[in-house]
Amino acid sequence: MITIYGVHRSRASRNIWLAHELGIPFKLEPVVQRYRLKEPLPSDVVHTKSPSFLKVNPNGHIPTMVDDGVVLHESLAINLYLAKKHGGPLAPANLAEDGQMGMWAIWAMTEVEPHALSIQTNGATKESIDALRAPFGVLNDALADGFLVGGRFTVADVNVAEVVRYARGASELFDANPRVKAWFAACVARPAYRKMWEARETEPA
Template identity: 60%
Template sequence: MLTIYGVYRSRASRNIWLAEELGIPFKQVPVIQHYRTVPAGMLHTQSPEFLKVNPNGLIPSIDDDGLVLHESLAINLYLARKHGGPLAAANVAEEGEIAMWSLWAATGVEPHAINVLYHRLGNPTGEKDPKVADAAVEALRRPFAVLEQALVKSGWLVGGRFTVADLNVAEIVRYAQAAPELFETSPRVKTWLAACQARPGFKKMWAARDAEPA
């Protein structure tokens, strides 16, 4: 059985959402970030037991019948390819596009989107810096314009359908929702993200995330 290590309020949400989309049975092992308030007896990212799974001390990780993988986006690419279906690439060209969009989001969007989230809503230390948030919003205007143009043809990123590329990118773009002005100037991005988050797999994951202690 697939085992996913991580709490819902972490990047493990990406893997849990994909597992729900694909109908993969899985076991979740709650592992919390070490810098948060760790309940007594709960594993955290620096726990010796978890470091045996992922010596990087980061979540998520998976164990899929003995195959241990780290890095949330890579895990999703693996799971989609293994289980197939419409979320996976239909051919090698789509596989390249899916990898391209996932890496684009990780490198060009996520660092800024995280700063929007942390400095508009508050980071784990509770600190907020409006100047950092504003700079991040400005840095995101170009990638949002790129994404807006990419959605013109079909409203999806690859193959005219919802794929793991949309899921991976949506989970990163989600951090920028604390800056609604970005979405007002990119209406296709706003519509696309709403469509991604309207999917039953996302809703099930998000309900469990909401039920988890902050």
């Protein structure tokens, strides 16, 4: 069984959602962001800078996934690995789709994530909204078939939707891009997403 280090209230949610989509069991090893803990640090909580976790991920970030000796950091890379390992409709059907799914993961992380995170953390400022106008337009055009790759729901949709989620406080971006709005609503209505989200709600904010 794979082990995911992290908590639902972190980028580990991406891996948990995908694991539910794939129907694969996993063990969640709780590791909390160091910055979320107040001094004095509780001795029974493992955090991102705990020596025991730094042995697993020397970057000191969650998530990390361990699968039978394979250790992977980076949430979106973990999802691409899990999709390919387990196959089926979520995974690339050929090299072209593999390339597209890799492209969308890197696109989400570079073109969208910094600005979307800023919206989640600091609110929807004009600067962050303006920075996302073009990427949201690109995404809207790419969703002409309803999904990002192969006209079906895939790991690319999981990866991009989980990054776009950080920008949901900027409703004007969604209103200006109706395909993005409909696609995002469909993604977060999926039973596997709901399962992840319900567990997330049980964790301390």
